[in-house]
Amino acid sequence: MGQTIVEKILSKASHGKAEAGDIVVADIDYIMAHDGTAPLAIEAFREFGAKKVWDKDRIILFIDHNAPSDFEELSTLHKLMRNFAKEQDIKLYDVGQGVCHQLMPEQGYVRPGYVVVGADSHTCTYGALGAFSTGLGSSDVAAIFLSGKLWFRVPETMKFVLEGKLPRMVAPKDVILYLIGETGADGATYKSVEFASTIMENMPVDGRLTVCNMAVEMGAKNGVVATDEETFKFLGERRPGEDYVSDEDAVYASVKEYDLGGLEPQVACPSMVDNVKPVSEVGKVEIDQAVLGSCTNGRASDLAIAAKMIKGKKIAEGVRFLVVPASQKVYLDALRRGFIETLLEAGATVCNPGCGPCCGLHQGILAAGEVAISTTNRNFVGRMGSRESKIYLASPATVTASALKGVITDPRGI
Amino acid sequence: MVDRIVSRNIHFFGDNISTDLIIPGKYKFKTTDAKELAQHAMEGADPDFSKKAEEGDVIIGGDNFGCGSSREQAPLALVGLGIKAILAKSFARIFYRNALNLGLPVIENRQAVEDLAPGDTLEIDFKKGAIRNIRLDKTYPIKPLPPFLLEMLEADGLVAYYKKYGRLPWQEA
Secondary structure (H helix, E strand, O other): OEOOHHHHHHHHHHOOOOOOOOEEEEEOOEEEEEOOOHHHHHHHHHHOOOOOOOOHHHEEEEOOOOOOOOOHHHHHHHHHHHHHHHHHOOEEEOOOOEOHHHHHHHOOOOOOOOEEEEOOHHHHHHHHHOOEEEEOOHHHHHHHHHHOEEEEEOOOEEEEEEEOOOOOOOOHHHHHHHHHHHHOOOOOOOOEEEEEOHHHHOOOHHHHHHHHHOHHHHOOOEEEOOOOHHHHHHHHHHOOOOOOOOOOOEOOOEEEEEEOOOOOOEEEOOOOOOOEEEHHHOOOOEOOEEEEEHHHHOOHHHHHHHHHHHOOOOOOOOOEEEEEOOEHHHHHHHHHOOHHHHHHHOOOEEOOOOOOOOOOOOOOOEOOOOEEEEOOOOOOOOOOEOOOOEEEEOOHHHHHHHHHHOEOOOHHHO | OOOEEEOOOEEEOOOOOEHHHHOOHHHHOOOOOHHHHHOOOOOOOOOOHHHHOOOOOEEEEOOOEOEOOOOOHHHHHHHHHOOOEEEEOOEOHHHHHHHHHOOOOEEEOHHHHHHOOOOOOEEEEOOOOEEEEOOOOEEEEOOOOOHHHHHHHHOOOHHHHHHHHOOOOOOOO
């Protein structure tokens, strides 16, 4: 019987044959935690009575969620992380360097076939490079700090076979929003989701990262895309010796085919990510804030779309257009290519690399009654501030079009 | 965890209770202390919950309980409040794992949730693998956990297990 990508990776990592439903103990290639989760993990590690981490070179820490700190209690937690990193000689990406899920692939910690886990639910992003990656809580992370291993139930795989050619102004974000709408917020709970076929084959790695990033929004354990030339182009000299592709006779929990040749830009309406509609059916929604950034859509290719659409124009009066490059490298790239200048001239506010306002901590917290359209990945009640605010999720093009018009706008008309 | 839990009060919540509702993101950046977090537990879904809840209470959830962020502060806040178990139609994966790691029993049983009425009392018996609605005198099975996870739950969570046995639950004795 053939194996899925995730069965192959977990077989290798557990030194046996892993089949869906098995419980395995897998070796971890890399593990990450950030300022929202690392402090608890460090405390749990201390409670174990442990002195040294299992491998200082396989643990990466990030200060990205609320960085730089804007209150003293948080500064104390940041300091705790810096002290731990120093004591254990662990790599820590500090304030301004970027979002964990951008930096992990960008800085070379993710490779096909690796098991990369993290104390963040969007760790599932790295499946875009043919890795098995999933989010964990702080206690599990502390157990890995200690031992380098963790137990997993090998997930069944749901396969999405995506055919067609995406129309103009329809982006990877629209693909994943559409699939979440179709599947439901818990339609893939405990499962691995594999995104496959023509649409994925023609999608650069940036787009695959966007798609896999949101696999957890349908409840999935991980998202994954088979490796191919695009993967290897992204990896350059980090190219692995072997491909990670599901066998033809692999067993799937389900296989669903979609022809996305006629897909419209999609919008996830308040306040669940699976409340998805084509932009033409959203109606007239006035916005106070537009956000371009995050681990979902803060890459240079996303900023390029916005800059191209907005060049020579001005954002609508009364709208705050917040642009948050996902990393320092992205920021510099956008700066050198003139995107930052174009965005500033149009009236955008460019924030430092990091998570920005995505989880309602700083840099654009919404007041009661306010409405935002955002390229981020969650629109839950209270996510970006007040419980009485509303968040719509969309692609960089739809967010930019909406920033220009002051209402949620179909980018195909711009 | 004790083998047998009898609920004090039960508190109903609906579907898709996200970790943002269980403990809004801003609080996890202020403290890691369970008692302090507990003051804001479920604040996004019911701002007065921390005042209503009492030691020994059980939370009843709908589908996809604990979806969203991986923050372990979510089950930690509930532990800090003295919540003894969560019974839901279904759980999001990371929350489920985190709750077990903190020694908080999480039980999936759709029928048991549907049969419950306000004021009911539940008896949860992990040894027998059953929950009982006392008013209806009806018993529902608890899907068995792998033995190493049951041992971890009995030891009150991952850290407590390690302190007691000097190894992780899935490591060979």
